Amino acid sequence: MATVKGEEAELDSALERAADLLGRARFPVIGGLFTDISGAAAALALAEKLGGAVDHAAGTGLSRASRVMRETGATPASFGEVRNRADTVVVIGKGPLERDPDLIAKLFPGKPGLPRPGDNQREVIFLGLDKVRTPRHVRSSSIRGRASLPELVALLAANVRETRFDIRDKALCTKLNRAGERIRKSAFAVFVYDPAEIEEPVMHTVLETVRHLVLTTRAAIMTVAAPGNGDGVNLCSTWTCGLPVRTSFAREVPEHDAWAYETERLLETGEADALVWIDALEGEGTKRPKGAPTVVLSSSPGRASKGDVVIEVASAAGDHDAALYLSPISGIGMVKAGKANKDKPTVADVLTRIAELIDARNA
Amino acid sequence: MSALVFEMKDTPDQRLDLSPLVPERLNGLSRKDIQAIEIGTTRETLTVGDAFKVKGKNAQEIHFDGTDERCDKIGAKLAGGEIFVDGDVGSQLGARMTDGKIEVKGSAGVLAGASMTGGHVAIRRDAGDQAAGPAFGETMGMKGGFLTIGGDTGALLGERMRRGLVVVGGKAGDYAGGRMIAGTLVLRGGAGRYAGYGLRRGSLIFTEKPKDILPTFSDSGVMEFDYLLLLEKWLRGTGMRIKLGGRARRLMGDMAVLGKGEMLILA
Amino acid sequence: MPDLKIKGITIVETFAEAFPMVGTRIIITAPTMEWALISARTMTGFATSVIACGAEAGIERTLSRKETPDGRPGVAVLLFTMDADKLQKQLRNRVGQCVLTSPGSACFAGLEGEKRLKLGAPLRFFGDGWQMSKVLGGKRYWRIPVMGGEFLCEDTTGMTKKAVGGGNLLVLGKSHESVLAACTRAVKAMAELPGVITPFPGGIVRSGSKVGSKYKGQIASTNDAYSPGLKGAVNSALPLDVEAVLEIVIDGLTADAIHTAMHAGIHAIAKGGSRTGVTHISAGNYGGNLGPHHFHLKEIVG
Amino acid sequence: MLIQLKGGHVIDPVNKRDAKGDVFIEDGRIVAAPQGREPDEVYDVTGKIVMAGAVDMHSHIAGSNVTLGRQLMPELPYLAAQDGQPISPSPASWGAYATGIRYAEMGYTTVIEPAMIPTHAIEAQVELASIPIIDVAGLAILGNDDYTLELLRDGKGRSDELKDYVAWTLNHSKAIGLKVINAGGSEAFKFNDRTFSLDDEVPDYGVTSRAIVEAMQKAVADLAVPHPPHVHCNNLGIAGNVETAVATIEATQGLPIHFAHIQFYGYGKEGEKGFSSGAATLMDAVNKHKNATVDVGQVMFGQTVTISGDILRQFDGRRAASPKKWAINQGDGNGTGVVPYHYKSKSFVNALQWAIGLEIFLMAEDPWRVLFSTDHPNGALFVRYPEIIHLLMDKDERARWLDDVPEASREFSNLAEISRELTYSEIAVITRGAPAKLMGLNDRGHLGAGAIGDVAVYTEQKNKTKMFAGADYVFKSGELVVRKGKVVRVTYGRCYHVEPGYDPQIKRRVKSFYDSKYGVDPSWFGVSDAITNRRDRFATIPLSR
Incomplete structure (x- = not known):
């Protein structure tokens, strides 16, 4: 017609x-x-x-991710690798779960996966959003506060590096400290984000964190697919x-x-x-x-x-x-x-x- | 010898790529040759002669009159000589330029001074996003030279800047100095949110205390900076009188990345 | 031909024999002129002769706020050695130990020169990774965190290979007092001039030397021909009535600068004429075989 | 239509021709001189060199790994053009279309993409299908995939299940052969190992690199796949790695095997800088082991980008990235590492790498086993081939280049002492006859009757760079596609693959594996005839028996 x-x-x-x-x-x-x-x-x-x-x-998200890639590179992991081998998954912002509401279930199936590095219990950290239900064998935590998503990303990154910064919100501070330590001790931490949700400098900070982590351990990013x-x-x-x-x-x-x-x-x-x-x-x-x-x-x-x-x-x-x-x-x-x-x-x-x-x- | 003048006829219905109109490329060309240069960005052919009245001769000094925001890439890759623009300009003003001078009386579009490595770009009014940012195919933003913006800027001023100096008279947008590697931004009218996000090294100099400061910038207190005196005197040499004094509060960051950059907030 | 005389003082028909050197100029600034001078004096201390000091250095002149890159009071310093490597080493050590350490100091290039020497470049490592590089107008500066705040130091300075060392004047007179007074006048006159320094104490050297010695391993020894106390024993260059001889040694960035300085020096010495007790103005040389620069006193006076 | 190429100097080592003669093409095939018929078209090629269309057996031209390279570095053609490489400064210059055009201009008619990731085979095949003129084939990567490793861990290295799995994979991705990249190394990297050698074990699986390669060799031999396992060894690019390479060659136990881009393994560690040419040692081993074939992976000076499934090595190599950016994609199986690199003639190491490649070519006793490649784009962009042919055929040209490299690089290689100059016939072997034979593409690489009508005609001249940069005529499947070095007709070729048989049981097992580990149905990444709109896109080649 x-x-x-x-x-x-x-x-x-x-x-x-x-x-x-x-x-x-x-x-x-x-x-x-x-x-x-x-x-x-x-x-x-x-x-x-x-x-x-x-x-x-x-195109907005695609162009952003493309730009960061050609200016500094990237360290992605495939969905299969994350599903089977990541011990810590950091979900950044609301975008990933809005794009795929079943993401957590897909990443953490009940069935045993492939051999993975380390022996940490698997954990999801939700950054800038409330916890969603995770399977019983997967721990989860949420980091929220007054801070905006870009600020939370920066704070978490600083915590991973153990650099100095001051924030008044003690509860937030405690959560960040815990998450930072968990990520440092992870055998394979993966940061998941939607390029349409966060801007280039924020993506860059996530990638820099990965580039810092891979000096001593395994880490990666995973972007959710564009619509x-x-x-x-x-x-x-x-x-x-x-x-x-x-x-x-x-x-x-x-x-x-x-x-x-x-x-x-x-x-x-x-x-x-x-x-x-x-x-x-x-x-x-x-x-x-x-x-x-x-x-x-x-x-x-x-x-x-x-x-x-x-x-x-x-x-x-x-x-x-x-x-x-x-x-x-x-x-x-x-x-x-x-x-x-x-x-x-x-x-x-x-x-x-x-x-x-x-x-x-x-x- | 009189300056080479390009006087815009009408508002074009397509964007113009004016990158061929730099001294290096125009030297020794006849007016006819110049008029025949293609500057269109669609399949409809558009030449200099279609869009501009061409006068004068001296290609070392080029004037653009009556331009608008569709005039892209003026002075791109400029390697010497002077360009004066009476009007607004489009994107990539002076992008990748290595030397020479560009003065714009109006406002500039996105990516003004992108990946420039030398020379001086002066924009009297506003600039769009990513001024002094990375041009396409470059891994870094501005790598040297001097960019002055009289008015406000868009977001991502000085993004991935590596070296050089930017002075902004008005307010900078969000993420000023985002992902900056080194270099100096002097911000006289403050900035939007997230200034210095991902800053590795490099300096954001605020003449007044900014409204928003990222929590990953760490206070080092107030002290004397001879560098500010040096900068103030150097700026005066270029005709800019900006009182910087020697005292400033120093915040170091962005602790989310390397953390060896700074905000200097004048005391 | 009769001896040339100025106001009764004999200008001996001889020449000062000088050597090519390499030299540089740096500018030291500080919150006050006093502190700029302290830093500069310390940096140029123990720098009378390359023979044992490694370098010859001195304060060229003080600079007003208008003349310095950072708008603070400052001092221009000249430093000379026999080759570029030595100059680089001396510059690094002296700026590192005497300027970096000096309260409130900053340090800048003072010469364009045909070659560059590292100035802040090696000192930046003192910053242990916290140093910041800044480029302004094509020049690089280092900001190095220190206990006093921040040490600002330009990355490089210029070096000239056209520098000249060992320009000199010998002043002979009837009393030590008169010769010292005349030399002091001369040094003061030269201090006004650009591009030169007089590296010895107060600009004056009293122990002029000859090459060689009777003692093994001693490469230079007292200039017996000009030592008044030995007139009776050696083939002396001095008339009997000369009681003292003092020398002014001049290093300059160019031969012309030395020429100008010697000219000013001679006239300052001669001021007041032979009545002051000064009898001769002479110069030291080694027979013309060692140094390519010959400053003939007659030409300089004329 | 009968086409006659008349009076050229025909160089066809497969059929032992190296003399003036004619070549006839009809209906897309080479035919014997027809009796009593006049040709419909005659091309007078008197004084010109006539060869079969060239076959490139190792060039990364398509697939998700190459496209990751394009995403990281769209400016590559611009930078390459800036330093004088024969490429147009447009991002499109290393897109699919330009790839086919440029290859054809140089007289290439078949190119093998050597690194198809099985789960991304559709992307590779769709992309290959958008490359004009040339025929293609792909090698499927196994050896760091968890299915293989599970089998080996469970002691099923010599089982039919592994053989079936290999066969299934080749069928599923429509590959012509099997590629093994740093066997076990990429997997070990995922467990944080940063070095991996022949006898190191993959964590958790307890399987060595040696065991993986051996198992694959056996599986491929049993399946009668013409192309032997195409192996990218451990320790690529590391000083002293010639020992690993020789050990790997010696471990092959007489079964056929192909070693890729061996220049990158020809490194000794003599001298002050601990880096020297190991070409002589390496070539001793290669010359001796007649079961082994190699391709060279010649390095040329200039900007390029390295793209490899060897993520362990690429991760280490990131520090030398120029421009300073890199991408390591930790994918299923091998994954991909992309690191931009600028080979400099003034660099001691780069100059030595360049010299070692040429030494390998020139020390080969049997050109049928030492094949031409740059591992495009890793050693050099494929547009540099004419320069390399020039270097191989002209010792004076080598001397000119040698003058421009550091003295120390000359000292630590033997290149200056080698006076050998390859003949046209030898060039035809390493760029035509041998690669076609090695791939099992028996209908090409030569001009015998029945061969595909792929012919390249060049004007003979002293300057081989100019000679091979643009063919006078190129015929692809009997159609004239290039004239005077420019494409005059854009056609589309075919993709060749093998179809070894397997026990259908394996389908169920693989399906169950993918379902439980990945939540994926293998049919999602299976290459069907329908993935392109062109009929007859895919063609099966016969197995060895």
């Missing part, structure tokens, strides 16, 4: 209309990108053809053009700029004069920003409201098998479709056809 200006239309004419709109655009942005790897690859190819930009609806296959799309962008999302293909050399190529800014300022909005993942949705003339590819067109062109597409992992970033393997895996629906085109199909139409016109 497709609509053009709110009127129902045949897929072919919707594609023609999309090709018109994009073929004319000075600087289109392909945003949202709630799609699988083949959708992302097609989006990148189209952006390159159009000289446009790509962004993801979770909408953000990590998968970001990886695909990176192997395609060497850069994360928020990259422009307008010129000879692709350029990444987390500020300049953010979808909403591009639309607000009018620098982007067309938008392709992609929202086609089973079980997830994202809200389209307003601004330029828009081609919407959505698996729930009802949600899409009125775009200039709205094309209903198959949902990745719902209507078709899809390669997606999967947290449990900390990488890209394949998810079988619940109920394969071959009637609807995939994001990759639609974008590829639009690209072909544009090629045909330019020929």
